[in-house]
Amino acid sequence: MQTVWMRRMGLAAATVLAAAAPAAAQETIKIGVPTALTGTYADLGDQSRRAVVFAVEEANAAGGIDGRKVEVRFLDTEAKPDLARRQGEKLALEGYKLLIGAVASGEGLAMGPMLQRWDALYISTINKANQITGSACQPRMFRANRLDAADGAVVTPWLAGRKETKWAIMAADIAWGRDSGASFIKSAQANKRTIVSENYSPFGSNDFAPYIQKIKDSGAQGLWVALAGRDAINFATQAKQFGLFDTVFTAGVSFVTDNTVKTLGEVSRGIWGIINYSSTLDTPANKKFVADWAKKYPGAEPTNFEGETYIGMQVLLQAIARAKSSKPADVAKAMEGTTFDTILGKQLMRKEDHQLVGPNFFGYVGDKDGKLKPIITMSVPPETATPPADAACKMPG
């Protein structure tokens, strides 16, 4: 009796082992998203989340990547660098080692030096600070979106055509805002324009009145704004109340975006700005993406940050398929120097600084198809839009 029982047990054990072997090979691909789900940049974090969910569902509906299902986990960082570092570590230690979608540049900069210790990888889709692919570049850190210097490359020729000579800057006092301000000063100098007032407000400010008054008093004719999320909404609303937009010509970056225009309405009309992605772009791949997006999120068009994050997901998933592995080291290797098929055409992930070489756009908020939204007036091809790799980037071994 006992021998029969033992034989059965042995059989059962063998079956379990046999079943476990392919199961291990078919392990899911785990993607971790440390992003701002609450706080000043919650709206940007939400766009990042929607794009990642869309890309993951799309990949799984198509049978997964190399037959492996994709799984995703989100943790809130409040766009704070120290919290991003903690949440990034938590995700990596739980096995979600492929990180993507943080909002503030400071988050990427805080996670960068830790990636090798965590055996993780991070793809920026919203972080713009030049250091990410410059002085702070890392073997495991990549950027799929446009950096501040790329925005500068679009602003310089645009500024040449503007008549305003005196400019003011209003930016967030974080890595990105400072970077964007510095970049705008360069563009202004190249066009012999003067900067009469520089203002950097703490991240998450509620009261912009002192800055608005200063800008009005400075005699500025033009204003460059680098504020995003709730900062952008607060500033724009208060600037309107103070009548700033009536006297000062305004342009910016991440300031009037698809989502802030929806909230601000008429306040945003006529404001110019950088457009890193638009659902109106006329490529077959983008048209398909916009149509699929409307099926997943009825009545919605993908916003700029959603488009950019989706491009980041395209790069990540294609790199995993190429590497035939989801190990961060293998994926990083498969990413370097590879050209990816994105909704904005073929884009190269540069080996030297891990920057994706993509196009950039400029435009203003106006009516299109009966809706108020950012409209593209100037397109810059990838090679011109993305400046050469920063010499300050020396990949640590």
Added chain:
Amino acid sequence: MTDIVAGAPTRPRRMGFLFALLAIGAAGCTLPAVVQSPLFLTLMTQAAINAVLATGVGFLVRQNGTVSFGHAAFFGLSAYATALLIKFGLPAEAAIILAVALPTLFALALGVVIVRITGVAFSMLTLAVAQAFHELVLKWRELANGDDGMAIAFPARVFGIDMATFQQPASMFLVCWVALIAVILGLWLLCRSRFGTLTLAIRENEERARYIGYRTVLPRAIIYAVSAAIAALAGLLFALYNGFVSPGTLHWSLSGEALIMAIIGGPRLVWGPALGGVIFFFIKNAAGDFTDHWPAVIGITLILVTVLLPRGVGGVLVWLGARLGGRRPS
């Protein structure tokens, strides 16, 4: 009269505390060998750092009877001192020592002035001082890189120890755990000393202590400095483990969290706040996993503890221990 009678039988129990502390300490040291999960170990390391900070805050409540809303100042100053002194070329060893020494001396100097003030005014002053430092690092971008925080350029070896020891969860947990046990032990001895009794007497009735002939400002300033030194030690451990520091370490919300930890654990006990720190950390972590509204969970916990367990979770454990030991709970 009752003191003399009660004093004798409690002595073995106090020795019992010492043995219990050392036993818990030793048990904790085996944790990295038993638990393999780096995630759990990293959470335990962060919890231990929290516990050290809470112990500092709780000790001030216990010994001086005053509530600090600004202990993040010493925590953050220590972390920033480590980062900045290394940045300005000091050897890491010197930076580490100064990171605890400077905030402690500052607290002593500050304490001599502010411990004369009691109640809410004292709390508000501590809050103001801490927020001043927060604004300083936030606004002075050239010094400390503002809101984005700064990475600390530790060398490969510190005090002849591989830096990885301080940055791997398994080894760093041991460092933090031993530090926590040592701090609790030190405070326990301090409380039993003459100085400990004196400060308790001042807490109970300052005027009476002064009439008996004691100076009352300096002892309280020293307690304030000791409590700040513990917060600074926590800040140093944080800096060593994370290798990164941001203005959040100086923000009043951290001071508030430390106070909540102390209240949950029970500040009447030397070890209560440490327990509160660990409980707080794990509630925050578990709640954060399923909701973005984790502060609500912490808030409800705090309300439940203050209403139902005014002596904190630690107080309940002591009461249970006394019941099980067959003694009449005090």
